[in-house]
Amino acid sequence: MKDLGPGKGTSFYIVGEISRFDQKNEMFKRSMWDPQFEQERKIYYGPSYPKEKDGFSQEDLALFVASWYLEWGFGFGTAIHNKGLFSWDPPQSAVRRLPPDIKRKVADPYWMSRQVKRVAKYFGASEVGISMTDRRWVYSHSYNIETGEHREFELPEECKYSISVALEMDYRLAKTSPTWLARAAEGKAYSMLPVVTSMLAQFIRGLGYRAIPSGNDSALSIPLAIDAGLGELGRNGCLITPRHGPRVRLGQVFTDLPLACDGPIRFGVIEFCEICRKCAKHCPGHAIMQGERTTQAHNICNSTGVLKWPINAEKCFSFWAQNRGSCMNCIRVCPFNKVAGWQHEVVRWLIHHVPTLDRLILMGDELLGYGKKARAAGYWD
């Protein structure tokens, strides 16, 4: 384990005062109330029309919309907390199958953590980690995009633990970014998040404890995932995981089930990002910084008090609207975005243990053509 840098502890990259983030300022929510983004919002949330352009055919559009189906219609984890599959309390259909008031004694939280991770993976999680719920990452206020309601937010006090899950996005589809086909990779992961977290939450309820499934609706998923040991924060503003790089989406379950926690991990991401800049170069919206990490926010969409490469969410969102889709170029080109394979394991080990080779590895990554955009039409051939 390398030096955790300034502000050691559960959240090693904290260098200043953290003010809890207001959900209203998250870029998608902001587009709902900030007149500056009215045009973009209308385009982004409106209907899309097939185009004569690779990755924007009717099949691509149909797959993109289908992949989001569950999240948009039944999950709501990108919208508001405690709704649909992300409901804090289970429907009667599940309640009536369980004995009332039977609480499983937890003699060994390490054993229980193992079971929770096993079950999360059984339900479809690619990675699972556990941390204490650091309240600084919980939203200060919630913002309901349907009603415009904006109010103070808190998670129940007893939910001391946070189980972070990462869901892998499809490598092949992501490689076609910034197309609608790539958006189908994103959508499927977002649609599977309520499936995995709601079923994991129900498992915990079956042991007699409180459990709250959550997407992007209650807290900042990335710092929670960092605390839970799922990865490091990269230049592209994404969580970089050891196995899938930034090609994941995140959710969590908050609970009072006694668990043993994981800690943050370091495996050379910060050092690599310092010299790499591929994501910044390939960002069509120029939303990713070229320079050094900073605590300076670009605008109200950034959280504060953390040393990082803040993303310019305004520029990012503007490109998404202009593109009439989304964009994952920063995920596609990231050298940590690889599939399973011993050769990638070797490179990961070198990045972790011999950072002096980072420049060489980066050159090799370029030479071998990793991260290049793939033809979307090839998927349907």
Add this chain to the structure above:
Amino acid sequence: MKDLGPGKGTSFYIVGEISRFDQKNEMFKRSMWDPQFEQERKIYYGPSYPKEKDGFSQEDLALFVASWYLEWGFGFGTAIHNKGLFSWDPPQSAVRRLPPDIKRKVADPYWMSRQVKRVAKYFGASEVGISMTDRRWVYSHSYNIETGEHREFELPEECKYSISVALEMDYRLAKTSPTWLARAAEGKAYSMLPVVTSMLAQFIRGLGYRAIPSGNDSALSIPLAIDAGLGELGRNGCLITPRHGPRVRLGQVFTDLPLACDGPIRFGVIEFCEICRKCAKHCPGHAIMQGERTTQAHNICNSTGVLKWPINAEKCFSFWAQNRGSCMNCIRVCPFNKVAGWQHEVVRWLIHHVPTLDRLILMGDELLGYGKKARAAGYWD
């Protein structure tokens, strides 16, 4: 391809008059209105209490209930059609993303069938096949278990095609049948069916066509799957698929999207079942026949006109209630229930092409200990 037997055609095992099946007579629905099964129903649908018995611990119970969470609370494919994730029409959240009235021209139904299968697998289907919607398999009446409403049923006339999907159940969990842990294998497949079929249906809607996702709510899934080439009907009353044997759950999407259809397959199941009888021997409810195939129904729970080994659903259900869970012994012990592996491929080839070896293969299966019940506690170790 072997001789398809009597009644060749899409449904090769038809030998008599098919009267469409009334959903009210499906055993789970029947337990709701038939006073003969009132006791069983109360036990089966009521709360379960952990027991000092392998496979019936609180963890096992919690996993079983969690695995069913999505189907019970949001899917309803084991209950009633056109509800929740199995809704026939999409929510506005999906409608407003698509251009109105853009219908993709289908010049090549073979190409379109490939795409539909690709997308079904992307969303999580283990196997996919396509057939014409044979109306004889569609329920004559629907029965709403919540309201008791019983009325004539028909699928929209334009839904000429049926896309059958099979979802694999977890091998390791199924091996612990008849425990609650095995029930978690069943539950996860049932919870994933609405996910896969609703997203596949939405893909088709995105191409401008009608699409209806369905579980056990609209039609008999097994004959539809047989017509779509997913497998053969076994002695245990299950669809036996070439790759996973009977260890699958079935759903379908009905549509008017022009597609090329598959046909029924034969790979030696009937011949093997004729000599095997392992499922009948290991059925704790004595619900599986030892003898020859027949067209004789045991009771109103059986459909008619088909030459098969009808299951005695009354006895099956009674054991489920007595077991305070379910049972998959007939799936667990079936010699076709195997995981991937070249050795199993060889045996499958032999069963298909050299049926004279069936007895020898059956002896080998017994000797090697396949199908033996596994300790549930081992899962949590």
